[in-house]
Every structure is written in C-alpha cells, then in structure tokens.
Amino acid sequence: MAELQLQSQYQQQPGQQSWAQQVVRAATAVTAGGSLLILSGLILAATVIALTIATPLFVIFSPVLVPAIIAVALIFMGFIASGGFGVAALTVLSWIYRYVTGEHPPGADQLDHARLKLASKAREMKDRAEQFGQQHISGTHAS
Numbered sequence: 333m334a335e336l337q338l339q340s341q342y343q344q345q346p347g348q349q350s351w352a353q354q355v356v357r358a359a360t361a362v363t364a365g366g367s368l369l370i371l372s373g374l375i376l377a378a379t380v381i382a383l384t385i386a387t388p389l390f391v392i393f394s395p396v397l398v399p400a401i402i403a404v405a406l407i408f409m410g411f412i413a414s415g416g417f418g419v420a421a422l423t424v425l426s427w428i429y430r431y432v433t434g435e436h437p438p439g440a441d442q443l444d445h446a447r448l449k450l451a452s453k454a455r456e457m458k459d460r461a462e463q464f465g466q467q468h469i470s471g472t473h474a475s
Contacts, residue, residue: 364425383410
C-alpha cells in the first residue's frame with residue numbers, strides 16, 4: 333500500500349509538478365549543460381595552447397609541409413572536439429528543458445522508473461534500519 337501511495341505521489345500530471353521539483357530539475361540542467369560547455373571551452377583552449385607549443389618544434393625539427401599538415405590536423409580535431417561537446421551540451425540542456433516543462437522526451441519513462449525504484453529501496457532500507465534499531469534496543473533492555 334505504501335508503494336501505491338509513493339507511485340501516485342510521484343506520478344503526478346506534468347502541470348501538477350511542485351515548485352521544488354522544477355527548481356531541482358532546472359539546477360540539474362544548468363549544472364549538466366554548464367559543465368559540458370566548460371569542457372568544450374577547455375578543450376578549445378587546450379588545442380590552442382598545444383598548437384602554440386608544438387608548432388615551433390615542428391618548424392624547427394621538420395620540413396615545412398609536415399608541420400603544416402600536422403598543425404592543420406590538430407586545429408581541425410580541436411575544433412571538432414570542441415564543437416562536439418558544445419552540441420552535446422545543447423542537446424542535454426534541450427532534453428532537460430523538455431523534461432522540466434512537462435513534455436515527454438525519450439528516456440523520461442526510464443528516468444521516472446529509476447527514481448521510483450530508488451525511492452522504494454530507500455524506504456525499505458529505512459524500515460529495516462528502524463527494525464534493527466528496535467530489536468537492538470529491546471535486546472539491551474532485556475539483558
């Protein structure tokens with residue numbers, strides 16, 4: 333019966349979401365998206381720094397065409413990686429925004445199911461701990 337109450341409590345209609353749930357979801361969206369955007373910027377900066385350090389070494393120790401090809405390849409890979417992380421960040425932000433606003437993006441059912449399962453396991457462990465504590469207390473009073 334407790335599980336039914338828990339499920340009915342968490343399976344509210346999208347328009348009936350509490351303000352606290354929306355704040356938590358928005359904070360998660362900002363954290364995930366911001367982290368990916370920062371990672372994208374760091375990779376871009378690392379690419380520029382690596383090119384700044386490596387280019388003179390290539391010019392000194394190799395013919396002119398080889399370092400030019402390597403530099404272009406490094407620039408290309410850096411921009412591709414940076415752009416990929418940027419697109420990933422925007423995709424995550426878009427998914428979380430749709431989830432927070434009550435739309436039903438792919439994977440939302442799995443996320444809700446996992447949340448319900450985790451909540452029921454937490455309640456079960458709490459009940460077990462209470463039972464253990466009461467057994468322990470009643471065992472010490474009997475001694």
